[in-house]
Amino acid sequence: AQSVTQLGSHVSVSEGALVLLRCNYSSSVPPYLFWYVQYPNQGLQLLLKYTSAATLVKGINGFEAEFKKSETSFHLTKPSAHMSDAAEYFCAVASNTGKLIFGQGTTLQVKP
Amino acid sequence: DTAVSQTPKYLVTQMGNDKSIKCEQNLGHDTMYWYKQDSKKFLKIMFSYNNKELIINETVPNRFSPKSPDKAHLNLHINSLELGDSAVYFCASSQGGGHQSLHFGNGTRLTVT
Numbered sequence: 001a002q003s004v005t006q007l008g009s010h011v012s013v014s015e016g017a018l019v020l021l022r023c024n025y026s027s028s029v030p031p032y033l034f035w036y037v038q039y040p041n042q043g044l045q046l047l048l049k050y051t052s053a054a055t056l057v058k059g060i061n062g063f064e065a066e067f068k069k070s071e072t073s074f075h076l077t078k079p080s081a082h083m084s085d086a087a088e089y090f091c092a093v094a095s096n097t098g099k100l101i102f103g104q105g106t107t108l109q110v111k112p
Numbered sequence: 113d114t115a116v117s118q119t120p121k122y123l124v125t126q127m128g129n130d131k132s133i134k135c136e137q138n139l140g141h142d143t144m145y146w147y148k149q150d151s152k153k154f155l156k157i158m159f160s161y162n163n164k165e166l167i168i169n170e171t172v173p174n175r176f177s178p179k180s181p182d183k184a185h186l187n188l189h190i191n192s193l194e195l196g197d198s199a200v201y202f203c204a205s206s207q208g209g210g211h212q213s214l215h216f217g218n219g220t221r222l223t224v225t
Contacts, residue, residue, distance in 0.1 A: 032211040043116070043202055043216030044155075051211065088153060098209040099168060102155040 002027045002095045006103035014111050019063075019078040021106050023091030026072065032094040033074045035065055038105075039087045047089075050074060061085070086110045115139050118203050118217040125193055126225055133188045133220045135203030143167075143209045144186035146178060149200040149219070161186055162209055193224045 007022040025031055032051055036044040048059025055067045065076045074091060091103040116137045125131050137144065145168075146158040160168035161180040175191045186203060200219045206212040 034213065036214075038153075041218070043204075043218045044214070045216070046213045049213055090155065094211045097168070098160065099157050100214060105153045105155075 002029075002031065002093045002101055004033075004091045004093050004101060004103040006089075006091050006106050008106055009104065010107045010109065012109040012111060013081045015083055016080050019076070019081045019085065019108065021076040021089050021091075021108065023065075023074045023076065023103060024072050025074060025091075025093050027093055029096055033065075033067065034092040034094070034100070035059065035063070035074075035076050036090045036092060036102075037061075037087050038090065044090060047076070081108075081110045083110050083112065114217075116203055116205055116215050116217040118201075118220050120220060121218065122221050122223075124223045124225065127193055127195060129193050130189070130191045131193060131222070132190070133201055133203075133222075135186045135188070135217060137184055137203075137205040137215070139205055139207075139215060141205040141207045141215070142183050143206045143212070144180065144183070145204040145206075145214065146186065146188050147202040147204060147216075149202060151199070155202070159186075159188075160209060167209065190222075193222075195224050198222055198224045 003026045005024045035047040038044045048057045050067045058064045063078045089106045118135050143162045145160045149155050159178040164180045177189045180186045202219045203217040204214040
């Protein structure tokens with residue numbers, strides 16, 4: 001069965017600093033992995049998606065994630081945090097039964 | 113021209129009542145979903161429909177009944193509401209199921225008192 005674990009329920013960075021949000025997955029088949037962002041009182045919005053085409057995936061708003069099979073990881077990074085990046089971030093894996101399984105989420109706080 | 117729209121945005125009701133949440137998507141997608149987000153922000157799938165046919169039905173109390181009159185609409189009816197039903201319910205759609213990206217509505221915050 002597929003699952004994801006997000007390490008750190010809350011991450012705080014200063015504006016301009018590197019953002020690193022950690023996600024580890026478990027999958028018995030080659031995974032399809034996603035990062036979604038949720039701004040307050042809104043639905044989730046796709047940031048990026050890994051589909052085995054390239055291990056480094058670039059997304060919207062300057063985010064990118066690297067798929068590392070040896071580490072079963074799909075960490076999300078952004079070189080320089082902006083105040084508008086403050087939100088809830090979810091890592092997800094597509095199951096082989098057609099479901100999207102979400103991690104527990106990481107709240108990103110950006111301090112001025 | 114909202115892609116996935118849900119109504120109402122907020123729903124406050126008393127235990128034992130019956131309520132419905134409506135969802136419509138104008139993306140031309142063939143698959144629609146209901147997700148529940150609890151107070152700890154954990155998201156879990158409840159149902160999925162493909163071309164009006166139920167394809168995913170998680171372990172959800174049968175007080176919850178989804179209905180898809182056409183592939184652009186997926187409504188959620190809840191009977192005999194309980195305190196534990198309080199959550200944010202998200203509708204989503206995709207073209208095809210499985211590995212496709214989801215487009216989410218803005219959610220319906222249900223509060224049962």
